[in-house]
Amino acid sequence: MTLLDYLQIPLFQRALLACAIAGSCLSLIGIVVIQFQLTVVRFALMHLSLLGGALGILIGTKPMWGAMIAIVIGSLLFGPLSSKINLEPAITGAFLMTGSLAAALMLFHVGGVPAMEVFGLFAGSILTLTALDFWLLGIVSLIIVSLFTLCYREIQLVLHDADQAQWLGVPVSTIRNSLLFLTGIAIGISMKLVGALLIDALLLLPAMAATRIAKTYKQLLVFSVLFGLICAVGGFILSLLLNLPTGATITMFGVLLLGICYLLKRK
Amino acid sequence: MSDFALELQQVCAGYGENPVINQLNFKAARGEFIAIIGSNGAGKSTLFRMILGLLPLSAGKIIIQSHQMDSKKDFDFIRTKIGFVPQGVQGGNLPITVLESVMLGNWGASFSYWRRPTAEDKEKAAKWLEYVGLTNLASKDCRRLSGGQRQRMNIARALIREPDILLLDEPITHLDKHSQEILYSLLAACRQQIPHLLILMITHQLEEAAPLTDRIYLMEKGQLIEVGEAP
Numbered sequence: 001m002t003l004l005d006y007l008q009i010p011l012f013q014r015a016l017l018a019c020a021i022a023g024s025c026l027s028l029i030g031i032v033v034i035q036f037q038l039t040v041v042r043f044a045l046m047h048l049s050l051l052g053g054a055l056g057i058l059i060g061t062k063p064m065w066g067a068m069i070a071i072v073i074g075s076l077l078f079g080p081l082s083s084k085i086n087l088e089p090a091i092t093g094a095f096l097m098t099g100s101l102a103a104a105l106m107l108f109h110v111g112g113v114p115a116m117e118v119f120g121l122f123a124g125s126i127l128t129l130t131a132l133d134f135w136l137l138g139i140v141s142l143i144i145v146s147l148f149t150l151c152y153r154e155i156q157l158v159l160h161d162a163d164q165a166q167w168l169g170v171p172v173s174t175i176r177n178s179l180l181f182l183t184g185i186a187i188g189i190s191m192k193l194v195g196a197l198l199i200d201a202l203l204l205l206p207a208m209a210a211t212r213i214a215k216t217y218k219q220l221l222v223f224s225v226l227f228g229l230i231c232a233v234g235g236f237i238l239s240l241l242l243n244l245p246t247g248a249t250i251t252m253f254g255v256l257l258l259g260i261c262y263l264l265k266r267k
Numbered sequence: 268m269s270d271f272a273l274e275l276q277q278v279c280a281g282y283g284e285n286p287v288i289n290q291l292n293f294k295a296a297r298g299e300f301i302a303i304i305g306s307n308g309a310g311k312s313t314l315f316r317m318i319l320g321l322l323p324l325s326a327g328k329i330i331i332q333s334h335q336m337d338s339k340k341d342f343d344f345i346r347t348k349i350g351f352v353p354q355g356v357q358g359g360n361l362p363i364t365v366l367e368s369v370m371l372g373n374w375g376a377s378f379s380y381w382r383r384p385t386a387e388d389k390e391k392a393a394k395w396l397e398y399v400g401l402t403n404l405a406s407k408d409c410r411r412l413s414g415g416q417r418q419r420m421n422i423a424r425a426l427i428r429e430p431d432i433l434l435l436d437e438p439i440t441h442l443d444k445h446s447q448e449i450l451y452s453l454l455a456a457c458r459q460q461i462p463h464l465l466i467l468m469i470t471h472q473l474e475e476a477a478p479l480t481d482r483i484y485l486m487e488k489g490q491l492i493e494v495g496e497a498p
């Protein structure tokens with residue numbers, strides 16, 4: 001089949017569109033992950049989703065539902081929890097990560113949950129996207145982009161200098177918690193799109209490359225969106241052309257892009 | 268009603284069980300330059316946090332320009348008239364130009380959610396950058412400033428609000444002798460140009476500042492004690 005043949009098929013059309021939306025919008029969340037240093041958090045949420053998946057199977061639903069609910073609850077609680085017990089998000093993340101993994105492993109054992117079925121959560125694919133997944137992606141992307149547009153300066157202030165933002169009267173914790181929440185949801189969606197192991201390709205690599213070469217905040221946003229779009233769409237099309245696995249091709253694109261940006265601008 | 272720019276009456280505040288500020292009384296008039304000294308951990312920075320409304324009072328009153336500060340709304344309003352240079356050099360890892368960072372200092376005063384910054388805000392930022400001698404760095408990435416340059420940027424960021432009250436928390440740490448002199452002549456010029464500007468400055472190096480100041484206070488046991496001349 002040629003590329004054009006592929007793109008006649010609704011399944012592939014939807015996947016291509018999903019790549020474009022996810023690539024351009026979710027990469028904005030990558031900026032948040034980098035600036036708040038949330039890399040541990042995303043591991044934590046992934047493990048939490050395992051626990052959710054295991055619970056889901058126990059009560060007889062699909063593991064994906066349990067995982068999604070766990071991620072929503074986890075990311076809702078994340079910000080407030082970190083500030084309440086006065087811990088860095090990274091440390092709260094470490095707690096959640098080990099705790100939920102241990103609990104999930106216990107459930108596998110005690111409840112006789114088939115571990116492999118739960119670990120299947122980690123192997124998402126853009127080609128298995130349901131209509132519901134697709135709409136969820138669209139809505140979350142819209143929310144992310146609106147937040148970054150409407151609160152352009154406020155988010156900039158919070159990321160640049162949270163202390164200053166605080167005394168200027170910017171609602172720092174509301175903004176931070178909203179961003180943390182959206183981060184969690186974005187992680188959940190990317191798990192479904194490319195699989196847990198390749199989340200970084202979608203979320204982090206474009207934003208990292210943009211952070212490297214951008215000189216201003218506006219450039220950072222524009223480059224992140226652009227890079228994300230190029231990686232996701234480019235990777236998807238290339239994977240069709242060369243008959244390679246989609247997630248891996250998108251990731252390879254991201255890695256190459258990041259490498260180029262680092263070479264272009266050495267510190 | 269009082270004519271003082273800033274008045275603290277029997278103020279108590281602290282963190283949990285730690286009463287850092289204890290029945291503190293203080294008055295400052297418009298146009299004064301007041302230095303505050305005190306040992307590490309005495310509560311000097313806490314005092315500023317309190318004036319900015321970042322730390323709730325457990326007792327007492329803060330009166331700024333005849334307004335008693337009761338609610339968050341009062342502080343939101345009064346903050347538009349305060350410029351603050353915090354202690355220490357912080358800065359995230361966000362790519363952002365020096366000019367833009369200075370402009371952001373005006374958030375809440377000249378722009379906020381529904382009023383986005385205009386060309387005028389940019390011009391203002393450029394003007395204050397020139398004032399602190401950083402014009403040539405306007406388009407430089409903040410992350411690549413030296414400690415002293417960043418400090419000067421922070422001062423521009425406070426002055427852009429054209430404040431009535433300027434709070435400086437150890438502004439000369441990180442500055443070399445030359446930059447300290449620049450800062451002091453800057454502050455002297457500020458006072459000339461804005462006669463009603465009240466400046467409170469926390470410092471550990473009083474000698475250089477003393478000639479500029481009207482009064483000197485020592486922060487001790489949660490209170491401010493006037494010590495007049497440098498001890």
Ligand SMILES: Nc1ncnc2c1ncn2[C@@H]1O[C@H](COP(=O)(O)OP(=O)(O)OP(=O)(O)O)[C@@H](O)[C@H]1O
Pocket residue numbers: 282285287305306307308309310311312313314354
């Ligand atoms: N966020 C906080 N939470 C709890 N305690 C705090 C907090 N910030 C300061 N403290 C405590 O309050 C006291 C006063 O601190 P503050 O920062 O006001 O001192 P300072 O006079 O500014 O000292 P320095 O000269 O070192 O800057 C200290 O004992 C400090 O440990």
Ligand SMILES: [Mg+2]
Pocket residue numbers: 311312313354436
């Ligand atoms: Mg201090």
